[in-house]
Amino acid sequence: LPGKSNGPSLPPSPPGLPFLGNLLQLSSLPHRSLHRLALRYGPVMLIRMGQVPTLVVSSADAAQELFRSNDLAVSTRPFSKAAFKLTFDARNISFAPYGDHWRHSKKLAVVHLLSPKRVLSFRAVRDEEVQNMIDRICAAGAAGGGCQVRLSEILFDYANGVVCHAAAGKETKQGRTAVTYRKMVADASVLISGFQVDDMFPALAWFSAVTGVDAKLDRMRKRFDEFFTGILEEHRDRRANRSDVVEHFVDILLSLDESGLEEIDIKAITSVSNSPSPQSRENTVLKLESLALQDLIAAGTDTSFTTLEWAMAELMRNPTVMWKLQDEVRQVAGSKMKVEEKDLSQMHYLKAVMKEVLRLRIPAPMLLPRETTTSFSLRGYHIPAKARVFINAWAIARDPKTWEAPEEFRPERFLDSGVDFRGNDFQFLAFGAGRRMCPGINFAMATNEIALANLVHRFDWELPDGMNPADLDMEEAPGLTTPKKVPLCLVATPWISGRH
Numbered sequence: 001l002p003g004k005s006n007g008p009s010l011p012p013s014p015p016g017l018p019f020l021g022n023l024l025q026l027s028s029l030p031h032r033s034l035h036r037l038a039l040r041y042g043p044v045m046l047i048r049m050g051q052v053p054t055l056v057v058s059s060a061d062a063a064q065e066l067f068r069s070n071d072l073a074v075s076t077r078p079f080s081k082a083a084f085k086l087t088f089d090a091r092n093i094s095f096a097p098y099g100d101h102w103r104h105s106k107k108l109a110v111v112h113l114l115s116p117k118r119v120l121s122f123r124a125v126r127d128e129e130v131q132n133m134i135d136r137i138c139a140a141g142a143a144g145g146g147c148q149v150r151l152s153e154i155l156f157d158y159a160n161g162v163v164c165h166a167a168a169g170k171e172t173k174q175g176r177t178a179v180t181y182r183k184m185v186a187d188a189s190v191l192i193s194g195f196q197v198d199d200m201f202p203a204l205a206w207f208s209a210v211t212g213v214d215a216k217l218d219r220m221r222k223r224f225d226e227f228f229t230g231i232l233e234e235h236r237d238r239r240a241n242r243s244d245v246v247e248h249f250v251d252i253l254l255s256l257d258e259s260g261l262e263e264i265d266i267k268a269i270t271s272v273s274n275s276p277s278p279q280s281r282e283n284t285v286l287k288l289e290s291l292a293l294q295d296l297i298a299a300g301t302d303t304s305f306t307t308l309e310w311a312m313a314e315l316m317r318n319p320t321v322m323w324k325l326q327d328e329v330r331q332v333a334g335s336k337m338k339v340e341e342k343d344l345s346q347m348h349y350l351k352a353v354m355k356e357v358l359r360l361r362i363p364a365p366m367l368l369p370r371e372t373t374t375s376f377s378l379r380g381y382h383i384p385a386k387a388r389v390f391i392n393a394w395a396i397a398r399d400p401k402t403w404e405a406p407e408e409f410r411p412e413r414f415l416d417s418g419v420d421f422r423g424n425d426f427q428f429l430a431f432g433a434g435r436r437m438c439p440g441i442n443f444a445m446a447t448n449e450i451a452l453a454n455l456v457h458r459f460d461w462e463l464p465d466g467m468n469p470a471d472l473d474m475e476e477a478p479g480l481t482t483p484k485k486v487p488l489c490l491v492a493t494p495w496i497s498g499r500h
């Protein structure tokens with residue numbers, strides 16, 4: 001590992017093998033393996049993933065020092081061939097290297113697409129998608145009292161439906177936006193998680209060509225390109241007739257463009273063009289909007305779906321929490337057919353449940369990978385430049401030094417606590433922190449709270465075949481986000497107010 005000959009030493013490293021480094025110590029769920037290693041080697045650890053030196057941060061104190069004193073030095077993302085190919089040459093927000101393009105497109109997303117006011121304006125979208133979700137659950141049980149509901153599938157479609165609908169409208173000429181998108185993204189989470197062969201052995205870049213991974217990525221990229229270009233063209237045509245419609249992310253982006261382009265757009269658009277010959281402005285603009293759309297749909301789908309899926313799984317595992325939540329929601333929303341967003345502000349336990357899910361079942365357990373741009377000192381250790389950085393938020397969220405009974409699902413811990421996930425409480429990093437923090441918190445919480453409230457208001461839930469809550473499989477699937485490995489299948493009985 002690169003280091004300094006004198007001065008502060010490198011962080012502790014578990015012994016590794018000459019070529020593979022510490023790879024054999026990592027399982028398909030690296031947040032768990034790294035947690036185990038950190039218990040032995042400490043909260044600031046330097047491992048080698050193949051050829052790549054990798055800093056692993058596993059405590060709230062170390063994360064606080066990292067974000068407070070060295071955020072700039074860890075604000076870029078490492079190069080990943082998969083992410084590069086799937087994100088139009090890493091020119092979106094999530095995987096873009098730190099620099100002008102990233103800064104301007106993130107600002108555009110924060111100011112114009114994901115602000116609290118804008119999120120509120122998508123209330124009708126959420127309402128429609130919640131209704132769709134309820135209808136599907138009811139339809140599954142139309143034959144009788146109880147039914148087996150393939151809930152994971154329905155929750156994925158809901159999360160994806162909300163973000164696709166907000167981004168590009170419910171329908172496109174290619175069919176229902178969310179359905180078309182879902183078909184395109186299978187396997188993407190694993191491919192971009194940073195654990196592909198060429199992420200760890202840059203010298204073996206040819207490997208993914210031989211194994212067919214490159215060809216798969218190229219096919220996915222082509223489908224993305226066609227999908228988003230189609231959406232943009234449709235919305236452009238629509239706007240040519242009615243220029244005052246600002247409905248979806250795509251319309252907002254197009255209207256910014258038509259209004260003469262704000263400074264941020266001009267800069268972002270200019271930096272998007274990578275063609276040596278001057279591209280037509282029209283094409284360049286189309287590209288930028290594709291990037292923003294693709295990024296927000298990708299960043300908002302799996303994360304929200306994973307949160308909702310684990311929320312329902314934890315509620316099934318912990319029946320007293322489920323009853324307490326149902327009591328609150330049914331008391332506030334009463335005999336209404338549907339919980340409305342204005343009811344949510346009175347649902348304090350619901351908010352505590354959401355927080356506890358984001359703590360114990362953090363959707364992106366190691367956030368998104370970062371890379372050091374300069375060397376710096378952390379907890380007295382020398383951290384080299386060009387090291388990959390994993391912040392093991394999963395490990396931090398179950399550190400007994402900061403959390404009482406960390407393995408237990410106890411929403412009550414948040415009822416009288418100011419601890420939040422907005423990047424200032426370093427023991428709770430579900431959305432990351434610092435410059436690269438998630439800009440979609442408001443959108444995500446609005447999407448998830450209304451869905452969970454309606455799921456527990458409208459239905460009573462049971463495990464199938466009299467299964468014991470303790471036997472529910474709680475294993476995670478590998479990837480950048482970690483949904484349940486075994487999809488959730490439950491029995492739903494519509495709740496009729498006053499029946500119980």
Ligand code: HEM
Nearest residue numbers: 093094296299300303304367368431432433436438440444
């Ligand atoms: C429960 C839902 C969500 C969770 C848990 C979540 C979590 C995260 C995390 C951990 C990161 C990386 C932060 C870091 O590196 O420090 C991130 C980045 C990002 N998220 Fe989210 N997210 C969620 C929903 C959303 C939604 C709904 C959107 C947009 C519609 C969104 C857009 C983004 C974008 C654009 C980035 C990249 C930011 C950057 O690199 O500067 N996220 N998110």
